[in-house]
Each structure stands twice: as C-alpha cells, then as structure tokens.
Amino acid sequence: MRPREIRVVERLQPAPDCVELVCEFPEDEGPQSGQFYMLSVGDGRDTYLPRPFSFYRVFSPRRLSFLFRVVGPGTRFLAGLRPRDRLQAMGPLGRGFPLPDGPERAVLVAGGVGVPPLWSLARSLLGLGCEVTALLGARTRSAVLGRPELEALGIQVLTATDDGSMGHRGPVTELLGGIEADGLYACGPEGMLRAVRDIAAARPLPRTYLALEAAMACGYGICLGCAVERAQPDPALGAYGTYARVCREGPVFRWDEVRI
Ligand SMILES: Cc1cc2nc3c(=O)[nH]c(=O)nc-3n(C[C@H](O)[C@H](O)[C@H](O)COP(=O)(O)OP(=O)(O)OC[C@H]3O[C@@H](n4cnc5c(N)ncnc54)[C@H](O)[C@@H]3O)c2cc1C
Ligand code: FES
Structure with missing residues (x-):
C-alpha cells in the first residue's frame, strides 16, 4: 500500500489542545471503524516517521476527519496545518471492530x-x-x-x-x-x-x-515495533506466535486475546 496525498479542507479546535482536521481523499474511502491511517508529519529529524491516527467522522466517502491531542512534534506539525495544506496518508490499516450479527x-x-x-x-x-x-x-x-x-x-x-x-x-x-x-x-x-x-x-x-495504541514505525507489519503479548501463543506462527502486531492483528482485539 502506498501513501496518498490528501488535502485539509477544514480545521476545528474542539478543546484547547485538540484539533480535528477534515481531509479530502483522492478517491472514495470505506474504512472499517477502528482502522487507522499513517499520516506524514513533516520531514524534520523528530518527525521522519509517519504517525498512526484513527479516522474520526465521515462526512462523505472522500471526506474523513482526524481528531488528535497535541502531545509532541508530530501532532504539533498536524495542528499547524490549515485548509488547502496537503499531507500523505497511508491506509486504511489494521483490523477494526467486528460488528454484531443483529441488534444488541x-x-x-x-x-x-x-x-x-x-x-x-x-x-x-x-x-x-x-x-x-x-x-x-x-x-x-x-x-x-x-x-x-x-x-x-x-x-x-x-x-x-x-x-x-x-x-x-x-x-x-x-x-x-x-x-x-x-x-x-x-x-x-x-x-x-x-x-x-x-x-x-x-x-x-x-x-x-x-x-489498543502502541508506538508504530511502519504501520503494516514489518518492523515488529508495535508487538503486544498474546494471551495464548499461536503455535502456527512458531517463535513469532507469542506476540501480535497492533498494526496488523489489531489495533482492535477481543478483551482476552492479548495481555495488557
Ligand atoms: C492505531 C492508533 C490510532 C491512534 N489514533 C489516535 C487518534 O485518533 N487521536 C490521537 O490523538 N492519537 C491517536 N493515536 C496516538 C498518536 O499516534 C500519538 O499521539 C502520536 O503518534 C504522537 O506523535 P507526536 O510526534 O506528536 O508525539 P511523540 O513525540 O511521538 O510522543 C509524545 C508523547 O506521547 C506518547 N505517545 C506517543 N504515541 C503514543 C501512543 N500511541 N499511545 C500513548 N502515548 C503515546 C509518547 O510516549 C510521548 O510521551 C493513535 C495511535 C495508534 C497506534
Ligand atoms: S508498526 Fe511496524 S510492525 Fe506494527
């Protein structure tokens, strides 16, 4: 999966340290609730790697928003973006929330x-x-x-x-x-x-x-930086079966799947 260029169309500030960026995607998106995107956050030393963010509101198939709290250089960069600014987004990534079969x-x-x-x-x-x-x-x-x-x-x-x-x-x-x-x-x-x-x-x-949230470098299963311990090792995966990748097998897990 390659990063795509998306465009900020609106910037909202629902709390003093939180920003919601409404972004326009180049094509229709259909992410599953709980999936996430890796967003580029500039090209400085501290912000070389993209950062993971769940999508928030869906305004139309091409218009999704991201809501985040400013906690460090990456989120500070994003908070500085204004309508018409562009950034790279890779996704949707990971496994989202499974839906029930019927009303609950x-x-x-x-x-x-x-x-x-x-x-x-x-x-x-x-x-x-x-x-x-x-x-x-x-x-x-x-x-x-x-x-x-x-x-x-x-x-x-x-x-x-x-x-x-x-x-x-x-x-x-x-x-x-x-x-x-x-x-x-x-x-x-x-x-x-x-x-x-x-x-x-x-x-x-x-x-x-x-x-779950975890620090992520790649976002698609290669670096193993986001591993969490499984509650029950998966024997089919050999030495790797002890861990699950938050970016790939998650970020959504059933309560008894992983040790937190
Ligand atoms: C799947 C996923 C979805 C996410 N969705 C959202 C979202 O919708 N909105 C949002 O505000 N944040 C979300 N996050 C967290 C977000 O990715 C981090 O806040 C962001 O990467 C911080 O980047 P930074 O460069 O600003 O700060 P950094 O310099 O990377 O970190 C600043 C401080 O925040 C802590 N931190 C960094 N990442 C995390 C994390 N994942 N969990 C807890 N503490 C962390 C660091 O330990 C450090 O103390 C998500 C994370 C994951 C893994
Ligand atoms: S972030 Fe690289 S394997 Fe999950």
Whole structure:
C-alpha cells in the first residue's frame, strides 16, 4: 500500500489542545471503524516517521476527519496545518471492530482522546438497529471530547470526569456498573482498557473489544515495533506466535486475546 496525498479542507479546535482536521481523499474511502491511517508529519529529524491516527467522522466517502491531542512534534506539525495544506496518508490499516450479527445493546467507552474510532462505530451499530450508549471520560470538563458529535447521532451519552466538573466524578468505567450491555467497545488509556477487560471477565461479556495504541514505525507489519503479548501463543506462527502486531492483528482485539 502506498501513501496518498490528501488535502485539509477544514480545521476545528474542539478543546484547547485538540484539533480535528477534515481531509479530502483522492478517491472514495470505506474504512472499517477502528482502522487507522499513517499520516506524514513533516520531514524534520523528530518527525521522519509517519504517525498512526484513527479516522474520526465521515462526512462523505472522500471526506474523513482526524481528531488528535497535541502531545509532541508530530501532532504539533498536524495542528499547524490549515485548509488547502496537503499531507500523505497511508491506509486504511489494521483490523477494526467486528460488528454484531443483529441488534444488541452496545456500550462504547472512550477515555481521553479515545472517541475517534467510536463515532463511526456508533453510526454502524445504529444502522444495525442497536441501542447505543456512549460513555466519555476525561480529566476535566474541557477535555471531554466528542459529546455533541455523538449526541447528534441520537444516542445516549454519559460523561465522567476525574474532578467531577462534568457528569460522574471518577473513572468512566464506574458508569458501567448500572448499564446492561451485550457488546462493549472501548478505546482509551491502558488503565481504562484494563478496567474494561476486568469487567468483561467478571460479567462475563465475551463481546468486548479493545482498540489498543502502541508506538508504530511502519504501520503494516514489518518492523515488529508495535508487538503486544498474546494471551495464548499461536503455535502456527512458531517463535513469532507469542506476540501480535497492533498494526496488523489489531489495533482492535477481543478483551482476552492479548495481555495488557
Ligand atoms: C492505531 C492508533 C490510532 C491512534 N489514533 C489516535 C487518534 O485518533 N487521536 C490521537 O490523538 N492519537 C491517536 N493515536 C496516538 C498518536 O499516534 C500519538 O499521539 C502520536 O503518534 C504522537 O506523535 P507526536 O510526534 O506528536 O508525539 P511523540 O513525540 O511521538 O510522543 C509524545 C508523547 O506521547 C506518547 N505517545 C506517543 N504515541 C503514543 C501512543 N500511541 N499511545 C500513548 N502515548 C503515546 C509518547 O510516549 C510521548 O510521551 C493513535 C495511535 C495508534 C497506534
Ligand atoms: S508498526 Fe511496524 S510492525 Fe506494527
């Protein structure tokens, strides 16, 4: 797969340190929720390698957005882009969220900047007749991302903040206590994913899927830089069967597939 040139058509700033770039692709895209793109972030020393980003909203087959928090040189470069600027995108990459066979009670859990892969998932689940609830967690009110965008889809959205400035005070996973679910779909910090995994194991809730993040160099399975330990080694893969590549076998894994 080769990188393609995409064009920024709109730049939004939903939070002080977060930017959403709406981008025009050269042809129709049909990524699966949870898949990602490697985006070029300039050609400086610190930003030689592209960075992985889930796609966020889908405005038309050629128009997708990316939502990110500025944490380092790559995201700083992206945040500096303006409408008409161009960048390279390789993707869609990886394995996204598997959809249920029919209607279910689906609960989406996002922590921090975990909402991007869940917006299009919410839309797909609604299309299948699912009852969808989204739980959004963040440090504080201004860091809660994606609430109006998810509410615009017509789903119930509950929030939790560490300081209690919006919604429940405490970890977002505490909201799961009072909610019935057939399917759980989560993206966020590792601690939150571990809590979701533990809930999946305790209920039990086999249809629980976690979108993992890992540092990535290539994004398509060659460098092995993104490896995570499998819960059960795959004997068919010999010495490599102990690990799974987040970029290739993931980034979405069932809760019991990998050790996090
Ligand atoms: C499949 C996938 C999808 C992603 N989707 C999004 C998204 O939609 N929005 C978004 O904001 N970010 C997303 N990320 C994370 C994003 O790739 C990193 O934030 C970005 O690469 C940071 O680049 P940088 O050059 O700005 O910072 P760097 O200098 O590379 O890193 C700055 C700081 O962030 C930490 N960091 C870097 N990458 C990650 C990571 N993957 N997870 C946790 N901490 C990290 C570093 O350890 C360092 O402390 C995704 C990552 C993966 C693997
Ligand atoms: S990023 Fe290179 S193998 Fe996954």
